[in-house]
Amino acid sequence: MKFITSLKSIVSLSLSILLLSISSAFASNLLITRHFSGSWDQPDQESQGIVLQIGEQEGDKKVGVAYWFTYGEDLQTTWYLAVGPVTGNKISMKLYTAFNVEFMADNVEGNANVVEVGTLDLVFRNCNQGRAFYDTPEDVIGSGEFRIKRLVSIYHTRCSGGISDDTPANAQPLQLQVGLLPARDDISGYGKAKFWERADRSDFKVEIEGMPLNEGPYTLKVCSEIRGEIVTVNGEGEITFRSPESESKPLLGFNPRDCLIEVLDGEGVALTSGEAVLAEKQAGKKDPEHDDDYVRIKTELDSTGEIDGAEGEAEFEIHGEKREFEIEVENVETGAYTVRVDNNPVGDIEVVEDDGKMKGKLKFTDPVKAGSLELDFDPRDKLIEVLRDGTVILETLFPNE
Numbered sequence: 001m002k003f004i005t006s007l008k009s010i011v012s013l014s015l016s017i018l019l020l021s022i023s024s025a026f027a028s029n030l031l032i033t034r035h036f037s038g039s040w041d042q043p044d045q046e047s048q049g050i051v052l053q054i055g056e057q058e059g060d061k062k063v064g065v066a067y068w069f070t071y072g073e074d075l076q077t078t079w080y081l082a083v084g085p086v087t088g089n090k091i092s093m094k095l096y097t098a099f100n101v102e103f104m105a106d107n108v109e110g111n112a113n114v115v116e117v118g119t120l121d122l123v124f125r126n127c128n129q130g131r132a133f134y135d136t137p138e139d140v141i142g143s144g145e146f147r148i149k150r151l152v153s154i155y156h157t158r159c160s161g162g163i164s165d166d167t168p169a170n171a172q173p174l175q176l177q178v179g180l181l182p183a184r185d186d187i188s189g190y191g192k193a194k195f196w197e198r199a200d201r202s203d204f205k206v207e208i209e210g211m212p213l214n215e216g217p218y219t220l221k222v223c224s225e226i227r228g229e230i231v232t233v234n235g236e237g238e239i240t241f242r243s244p245e246s247e248s249k250p251l252l253g254f255n256p257r258d259c260l261i262e263v264l265d266g267e268g269v270a271l272t273s274g275e276a277v278l279a280e281k282q283a284g285k286k287d288p289e290h291d292d293d294y295v296r297i298k299t300e301l302d303s304t305g306e307i308d309g310a311e312g313e314a315e316f317e318i319h320g321e322k323r324e325f326e327i328e329v330e331n332v333e334t335g336a337y338t339v340r341v342d343n344n345p346v347g348d349i350e351v352v353e354d355d356g357k358m359k360g361k362l363k364f365t366d367p368v369k370a371g372s373l374e375l376d377f378d379p380r381d382k383l384i385e386v387l388r389d390g391t392v393i394l395e396t397l398f399p400n401e
């Protein structure tokens with residue numbers, strides 16, 4: 001047995017005691033987040049269970065600390081402490097116990113009565129259920145496994161099992177993207193991957209086009225793990241993951257940042273991000289044909305997938321003392337669409353049919369001109385959203401230059 005200093009030294013890991021909640025998620029992409037912290041019952045055993053905390057160590061590494069209360073062979077209550085790293089939907093921990101410790105005994109550095117006795121692994125099926133696997137010498141408690149079930153959740157929290165559970169409530173919107181290029185000479189297609197993070201949700205989308213007809217589906221690998229399939233029509237296809245998961249989008253229970261992204265066909269890797277990784281979206285450019293007082297920034301609006309085929313763009317211009325900001329949307333149903341800037345409604349776009357196409361636009365000017373609204377805000381570095389009946393259908397983090 002390996003001796004350690006004290007129970008206190010085991011848990012001095014700069015832990016952040018975090019929130020928890022209840023919800024279900026697909027086990028294939030399930031991610032243990034701070035919301036798994038809490039009390040977990042052993043429903044098949046009497047008055048036994050685990051108190052679990054998910055925290056962080058130096059270097060932003062996620063760690064699990066479990067206090068397991070059970071009974072020994074002497075029928076007396078026994079406590080075990082387990083500590084170990086979090087990987088996906090599993091926590092792999094070393095198991096410790098203390099013996100011959102009296103009630104309210106002083107903490108003693110180097111106490112030989114605190115010993116490592118084996119391992120404890122927790123594997124979760126969703127936000128509410130999992131299994132525990134323990135392995136110790138027979139003279140301790142032996143080996144075995146048991147079910148665990150969430151006993152309580154923290155007030156007003158929600159667990160999805162996706163990466164958004166670990167996003168701080170005050171997080172600023174973040175938008176990253178990377179191109180996907182042919183990995184072989186016989187592939188002429190291309191694609192891109194986009195990652196979008198905000199305080200209330202995260203999205204990861206992979207789009208491909210120009211792929212060989214009558215082939216597919218294509219396999220998506222992220223960080224060397226298979227994450228899904230992309231079905232193509234006329235050589236084009238896409239897949240979107242979301243956290244919290246939605247009815248039409250699988251759970252985003254993995255972090256695609258700093259990862260190799262690959263699209264595979266029957267012959268192997270067809271498209272790859274290569275050495276590039278998800279990075280901040282490229283900003284608009286100044287127009288070289290104008291003087292230094294002129295700024296023109298133009299960017300596409302990203303579809304959230306709520307309306308198939310929805311497209312849009314936003315453009316901001318400064319010329320001396322004059323400023324203009326315009327948002328245009330198309331390929332959506334006719335009607336009114338709310339524009340929101342930095343979570344504040346600023347106006348409505350009326351979409352109408354124009355030469356067989358459904359489109360609409362909204363223009364702001366300063367000084368204000370006829371047919372436009374007053375531009376009393378600066379869109380740069382702001383979250384721009386277009387909503388239909390309260391649901392975001394298009395969005396972007398507008399560039400600052």
